[in-house]
Structures are given as structure tokens and as C-alpha cells.
Amino acid sequence: MGNIGRLLLEGCIGLGWGMRMLGFIARPALAIVLGGALAIHAPPIHAQEKQPSEAELELGRVFRDCAECPEMVVVPAGSFIMGSPVSEPERLATEGPQHRVTIPRPFAVGRFEVTFAEWDACVSAGGCSYAPHDGMLGFGYGWGRGRRPVINVSWDDTRQYVSWINGKVGKQVYRLLTEAEWEYAARAGAKTAYAFGNTLSRSLAPLSVYKTAPVGLFPPNAFGLSDMHGNVWEWVEDCWNDSYEGAPENGAAWTTGECDRRVARGGSWMHPPRYLRAAHRDAHASDARSGDLGFRLARTLEVLIAEVSPKLLCRQRFVHRPSKPLPGRYPRCREAA
Numbered sequence: 001m002g003n004i005g006r007l008l009l010e011g012c013i014g015l016g017w018g019m020r021m022l023g024f025i026a027r028p029a030l031a032i033v034l035g036g037a038l039a040i041h042a043p044p045i046h047a048q049e050k051q052p053s054e055a056e057l058e059l060g061r062v063f064r065d066c067a068e069c070p071e072m073v074v075v076p077a078g079s080f081i082m083g084s085p086v087s088e089p090e091r092l093a094t095e096g097p098q099h100r101v102t103i104p105r106p107f108a109v110g111r112f113e114v115t116f117a118e119w120d121a122c123v124s125a126g127g128c129s130y131a132p133h134d135g136m137l138g139f140g141y142g143w144g145r146g147r148r149p150v151i152n153v154s155w156d157d158t159r160q161y162v163s164w165i166n167g168k169v170g171k172q173v174y175r176l177l178t179e180a181e182w183e184y185a186a187r188a189g190a191k192t193a194y195a196f197g198n199t200l201s202r203s204l205a206p207l208s209v210y211k212t213a214p215v216g217l218f219p220p221n222a223f224g225l226s227d228m229h230g231n232v233w234e235w236v237e238d239c240w241n242d243s244y245e246g247a248p249e250n251g252a253a254w255t256t257g258e259c260d261r262r263v264a265r266g267g268s269w270m271h272p273p274r275y276l277r278a279a280h281r282d283a284h285a286s287d288a289r290s291g292d293l294g295f296r297l298a299r300t301l302e303v304l305i306a307e308v309s310p311k312l313l314c315r316q317r318f319v320h321r322p323s324k325p326l327p328g329r330y331p332r333c334r335e336a337a
């Protein structure tokens with residue numbers, strides 16, 4: 001099982017890297033076609049497949065706690081600079097000041113945004129009381145459910161989903177990401193405006209289109225996470241604050257400030273790239289529902305995942321990347337080299 005799960009993840013990461021390189025050499029149309037095909041044909045993790053116990057988890061591992069539960073990826077502990085530098089194009093004052101945040105221990109992040117299929121399972125089971133539309137006023141309805149990200153769910157609505165899934169697994173481990181965790185996961189080691197560099201093309205995310213895309217259609221980042229840039233905005237736990245003055249530096253949620261408004265990150269299908277930058281922030285009333293607003297799950301890991309040396313972590317990240325790593329993007333790896 002261990003080898004199968006690892007191969008699935010590494011295959012996806014390797015393919016994602018290949019697609020990114022295709023994009024960089026100016027073949028975005030080909031990349032879109034291949035990216036879609038690769039994602040569609042990526043083997044799913046079957047419900048009947050034996051999932052690892054928490055004690056068996058390791059960095060990068062994809063797992064699922066139950067048949068209806070979202071796939072989760074184990075993300076390493078680490079430290080990063082949150083926010084954008086004043087030199088970043090399109091930067092807003094709300095993205096500063098930059099500050100170092102340390103994520104103290106590994107945790108798990110949804111591989112994809114929570115999908116309609118996953119939300120509808122909650123509704124069918126009686127755990128979620130609201131069945132949202134799959135569309136948006138002005139853009140039409142009936143976009144499709146299934147693997148499209150759930151939309152039109154408020155931050156308040158997400159509490160029901162989180163409560164339901166925790167009830168299913170019998171422990172209080174699922175939650176929204178904190179804002180710091182979200183940006184850490186979105187950057188996946190990158191200091192650039194996007195996980196993929198300082199520009200974002202249509203081969204890497206849906207840009208200024210007219211509806212959501214099925215999750216996982218675009219290449220994942222270095223942590224194996226898809227659609228952190230765009231598709232739908234993602235609710236996170238934190239209350240809104242219009243700057244990072246006084247923000248937590250330990251990866252925890254900021255639970256003071258304007259708590260009737262909650263933070264959403266990552267931009268959406270309707271936006272140009274500047275809204276999809278890793279540092280960009282927005283907020284909405286906690287009961288707001290919108291056709292470009294969904295969420296992603298985090299899962300606390302109760303068992304301490306063995307800390308991996310920087311050298312091992314690098315090997316894990318680069319094992320399927322035969323090309324020379326881009327300088328400056330993975331400082332831990334340079335230190336280990």
C-alpha cells in the first residue's frame with residue numbers, strides 16, 4: 001500500500017512539474033490539453049483500498065479517512081515569510097508587513113477544494129442542511145456537481161460540514177486551514193508571487209473564465225495540492241484584519257479582529273492573475289454565499305509524523321524532477337546539498 005500511495009502522489013507531482021515546464025516553454029494550449037487528459041486519467045484512490053493508519057503517514061502521503069472524505073496530503077512543518085514584498089506587482093497594503101511564520105508540525109491539507117460530491121454526501125447524510133446551487137447569478141446555473149468545487153457555501157455553512165466529517169471519523173481533527181497555513185500550503189516553498197513563479201498562465205489555473213473547473217484539472221504545486229491559485233476562493237478560519245500588524249507567528253488562526261467577516265484566499269475562476277497571488281487576501285461576511293467561494297479542509301495529525309531531515313525532504317521533492325532545481329526556490333534543499 002505504501003508504495004502504491006507514494007506512486008500515485010509522486011506520479012501526480014511529476015506530471016505536474018512536467019506540465020509546468022511545458023507552460024514555461026510557451027506551449028500553454030498543449031499544456032491545457034495534456035493537463036486535462038493527465039488529470040482525468042490519474043488513477044483515483046479507491047475507497048476499498050486500505051488506507052494507512054495515522055502512525056503510518058509520512059510527508060507527501062495522500063490518504064482518505066472514509067469513502068466520502070476528501071483526499072488529504074501530509075504537508076511538512078516549516079517556516080516561511082508570509083505576505084508580499086512592497087516590490088511585488090499588484091500588491092495591496094493588506095498583504096503586509098511581511099513576517100516569518102513557523103508551522104510547528106506537519107499537518108494534512110485537502111488535495112483539492114471540497115467538491116460538490118463531497119458536500120452533497122453531507123447533505124444526503126443529514127449533516128449539512130444547505131444544498132447550494134451549482135452556478136451563479138449572471139453566469140448561469142447547472143455547471144455540474146460531482147468533481148466541481150462546492151460553491152455558494154458560507155463560512156457558517158462550512159461549520160456543519162466540518163462537524164459532520166469529524167463525527168464520521170469519530171474525532172475532532174478536521175477544520176478549515178488557518179490563513180497562515182493556507183499561504184504556506186499555497187507557496188509550497190516558493191517565495192514568488194505564485195507557487196509556479198512570478199507569472200501565472202492559463203495552463204496553470206483558470207483565469208477570467210465563466211465557471212469553475214473540476215478540481216485537479218491544473219498542475220499541483222510542490223506539496224501536491226491543486227487549485228490553490230484560483231478556481232474558487234477558499235474560506236479559512238481567521239477573522240479579518242486589514243494588515244498583519246500583531247498577526248500570530250505560529251501558524252495559528254487569528255481569532256480577534258473583525259470576526260463577523262472571515263478571510264478567503266486564492267482568487268477564483270472569474271479573476272485575472274493578480275487576485276490569485278499567494279499573498280492576496282479578501283474577506284466576506286461569514287454568512288455570505290457566492291458562486292466563486294468554496295473551501296478546503298485541513299486535518300490535524302494526532303500522531304507526530306517523524307521529522308524528516310532537509311536532505312530527505314529534498315529527495316522527496318525532487319525524486320521525480322530530473323531537471324535542475326530552480327535556484328532560490330527551495331532554500332532548505334540548497335542547505336542540504
Ligand SMILES: [Ca+2]
Pocket residue numbers: 113227228229230231232233234266267
Ligand atoms: Ca482555490
